[in-house]
Amino acid sequence: MKQILVIAEMLDGVIQPATWEITAAAAKIKKLKESGQIKIIIPSDDPLPIAKETAKQTGMDVIGLKSNDLKDYDSDVYKQCLFKLVKTIDPSHILTAHTSQGRDFAPGLAISFNAASIACVNEIKKDDKGLLYSRSVLGNTKNMIVRPAEGIPVVLTLMPGVFQPDNFNNQKKGRVEICEIAFDPDCSNTRRIRHEKILQKSCENKTLKGAKIIVSAGRGIGKKENLDAIFKFAQCFSSSAVGVSRPLVDMGWIGYEHQVGITGAAVSPRLYIACGISGSSQHLAGMKDARFVVSINNNPDAPIFRHSDLCIVEDIDPFLQAFLKVVQTK
Amino acid sequence: MKSLICIKQSNESGEMNLFDTHAIEEALKLKQKFENRGYQEDFSVDVVTIGPSENSKIIKRAFGMGADKGYHVITKERGYSFSFETASRLAAVAKKESYDLILTGIMSQDLMAGQTGPMLAEILNLPCVTGVVKTELAADNSSIKVEQEMENGFRNGLEIILPAVLTIQAGINTPRYPTLSRMLAAGKKEIMTFNETDLFSKKTGAVQAREIFVSMEDPQKTRAGHLLQGSLADKAKQLFTVLHGKALI
Numbered sequence: 001m002k003q004i005l006v007i008a009e010m011l012d013g014v015i016q017p018a019t020w021e022i023t024a025a026a027a028k029i030k031k032l033k034e035s036g037q038i039k040i041i042i043p044s045d046d047p048l049p050i051a052k053e054t055a056k057q058t059g060m061d062v063i064g065l066k067s068n069d070l071k072d073y074d075s076d077v078y079k080q081c082l083f084k085l086v087k088t089i090d091p092s093h094i095l096t097a098h099t100s101q102g103r104d105f106a107p108g109l110a111i112s113f114n115a116a117s118i119a120c121v122n123e124i125k126k127d128d129k130g131l132l133y134s135r136s137v138l139g140n141t142k143n144m145i146v147r148p149a150e151g152i153p154v155v156l157t158l159m160p161g162v163f164q165p166d167n168f169n170n171q172k173k174g175r176v177e178i179c180e181i182a183f184d185p186d187c188s189n190t191r192r193i194r195h196e197k198i199l200q201k202s203c204e205n206k207t208l209k210g211a212k213i214i215v216s217a218g219r220g221i222g223k224k225e226n227l228d229a230i231f232k233f234a235q236c237f238s239s240s241a242v243g244v245s246r247p248l249v250d251m252g253w254i255g256y257e258h259q260v261g262i263t264g265a266a267v268s269p270r271l272y273i274a275c276g277i278s279g280s281s282q283h284l285a286g287m288k289d290a291r292f293v294v295s296i297n298n299n300p301d302a303p304i305f306r307h308s309d310l311c312i313v314e315d316i317d318p319f320l321q322a323f324l325k326v327v328q329t330k
Numbered sequence: 331m332k333s334l335i336c337i338k339q340s341n342e343s344g345e346m347n348l349f350d351t352h353a354i355e356e357a358l359k360l361k362q363k364f365e366n367r368g369y370q371e372d373f374s375v376d377v378v379t380i381g382p383s384e385n386s387k388i389i390k391r392a393f394g395m396g397a398d399k400g401y402h403v404i405t406k407e408r409g410y411s412f413s414f415e416t417a418s419r420l421a422a423v424a425k426k427e428s429y430d431l432i433l434t435g436i437m438s439q440d441l442m443a444g445q446t447g448p449m450l451a452e453i454l455n456l457p458c459v460t461g462v463v464k465t466e467l468a469a470d471n472s473s474i475k476v477e478q479e480m481e482n483g484f485r486n487g488l489e490i491i492l493p494a495v496l497t498i499q500a501g502i503n504t505p506r507y508p509t510l511s512r513m514l515a516a517g518k519k520e521i522m523t524f525n526e527t528d529l530f531s532k533k534t535g536a537v538q539a540r541e542i543f544v545s546m547e548d549p550q551k552t553r554a555g556h557l558l559q560g561s562l563a564d565k566a567k568q569l570f571t572v573l574h575g576k577a578l579i
């Protein structure tokens with residue numbers, strides 16, 4: 001019975017909630033395969049306390065992957081230590097989160113382990129030939145269904161926020177094992193990647209935090225000057241703020257503190273109005289918890305419409321003018 | 331200094347993958363800074379793409395931006411090829427010269443996997459940093475300082491020993507447009523082409539796919555998706571009514 005390995009997402013020595021989503025995905029794989037045993041791997045310089053706690057909480061077996069070099073994330077150390085461990089286990093599946101860390105080390109691990117590698121998985125299914133993995137492609141307009149080649153293990157990175165964590169109500173405690181593995185840098189005695197510092201772009205996202213209503217602009221607004229109309233639109237509402245999709249920040253039209261999405265802010269307002277935003281998975285990750293979503297887009301097939309309560313197919317500029325007129329008459 | 335930029339034509343737009351334009355721009359900026367420091371040595375910016383013959387259009391575009399040499403691995407298949415196959419072919423090209431710096435986009439806009447760069451690095455046994463938003467070459471050119479984007483506005487400041495692979499995130503720079511004179515010259519510039527058989531020996535054979543395409547599906551709706559009907563003014567009124575009814579305006 002081959003094992004299904006979950007590589008925990010660690011940050012500053014703390015296990016991250018994304019780990020429970022990956023564990024849920026592993027449980028789904030086990031159920032669909034009708035075989036397999038799940039093990040959670042905790043890479044850390046001091047994994048024992050976290051491993052014990054995790055085994056108690058989840059009822060699953062846990063391996064603490066211990067190495068002094070695993071204190072902070074380093075792709076070379078992660079890849080080598082995980083490879084040494086995984087080789088001895090020979091699992092069928094290796095799962096981790098599609099985060100800045102997961103997508104940094106997982107593809108390399110797949111190469112050294114001669115495994116298939118499927119990134120940013122958003123659903124797991126099966127047909128008569130085996131398990132199938134779905135991933136969002138073409139700007140989130142389609143899901144591509146992929147199967148690993150026969151007879152090889154597979155490394156999966158799972159899209160955050162998709163797999164619902166299980167409620168573990170376990171009587172039994174999982175087993176804990178500590179595996180100490182030394183990292184040896186290649187030929188020379190130094191690491192290839194040196195960690196200098198951690199920088200933070202903005203301490204706290206005061207702009208969007210707590211706003212009851214968020215009006216967001218995307219590339220569809222056409223030019224920077226058109227942000228004025230978005231701000232005016234936002235002023236129709238009380239307790240509102242202006243959000244944007246990432247390209248507007250990248251182009252320097254507005255500050256990072258306005259960015260919504262996986263590399264921006266995660267927001268949960270009562271109302272989210274998306275203006276000229278296509279609805280990439282990276283943007284949706286930041287606004288999926290909004291209570292009510294209105295989208296205005298001139299493309300009736302824009303993916304954002306699948307994730308909206310109210311859909312308006314119009315050019316953004318004339319629509320905002322028409323809306324302002326309505327507001328003025330009230 | 332030799333740099334190699336891996337570029338791809340998007341299946342969606344037919345244009346060069348957006349993130350790859352940022353990668354070329356970053357290499358050209360590094361080259362500019364390098365030359366301003368007055369080294370004897372050259373800084374070359376080569377590009378490589380894999381795909382059917384019509385994809386040479388993006389190599390021409392790269393020449394127009396200022397790239398030096400262009401490599402094209404010609405494959406028959408249109409459509410999608412998975413990261414492992416792409417990375418294996420890129421590695422075979424990269425091995426032909428000793429590159430100090432290899433750049434890719436953080437992901438392709440069509441397949442959105444973000445695996446090609448880190449896989450290429452592993453095959454070549456080079457260090458790799460994904461999601462790079464800032465670069466600065468060390469004074470002795472033996473390493474490069476980068477900032478790697480993490481979640482929640484955090485960035486890792488890292489220094490990587492060269493040779494290395496970096497995957498470039500949008501927002502790092504504003505890609506230049508090709509100049510007309512360069513585009514004209516690009517027409518005459520030679521592109522070095524390879525077939526699969528040129529890249530892999532008989533013994534190793536062609537790359538074996540590790541992932542198999544099954545089908546494309548429409549993503550599921552997660553919300554009601556009520557579509558407003560009528561004239562522009564009607565829709566504006568309806569939106570107001572709905573929001574007013576929910577006490578949101």
Ligand SMILES: Cc1cc2nc3c(=O)[nH]c(=O)nc-3n(C[C@H](O)[C@H](O)[C@H](O)COP(=O)(O)OP(=O)(O)OC[C@H]3O[C@@H](n4cnc5c(N)ncnc54)[C@H](O)[C@@H]3O)c2cc1C
Pocket residue numbers: 139217218219220221222244245246247259260261262263264265275276277278279280282283286296297298299302314315316317436437461
């Ligand atoms: C690692 C990583 C992290 C990322 N993080 C984020 C993130 O945090 N947040 C984020 O937003 N993105 C993020 N992205 C980028 C993301 O992939 C998309 O590129 C981005 O969200 C697209 O922004 P957009 O919808 O504004 O632009 P586009 O995708 O270009 O969409 C523009 C939309 O406007 C519509 N439109 C055009 N003209 C008009 C008009 N006149 N009237 C009305 N509609 C019009 C079009 O139909 C289209 O749907 C990230 C990408 C990567 C690789």
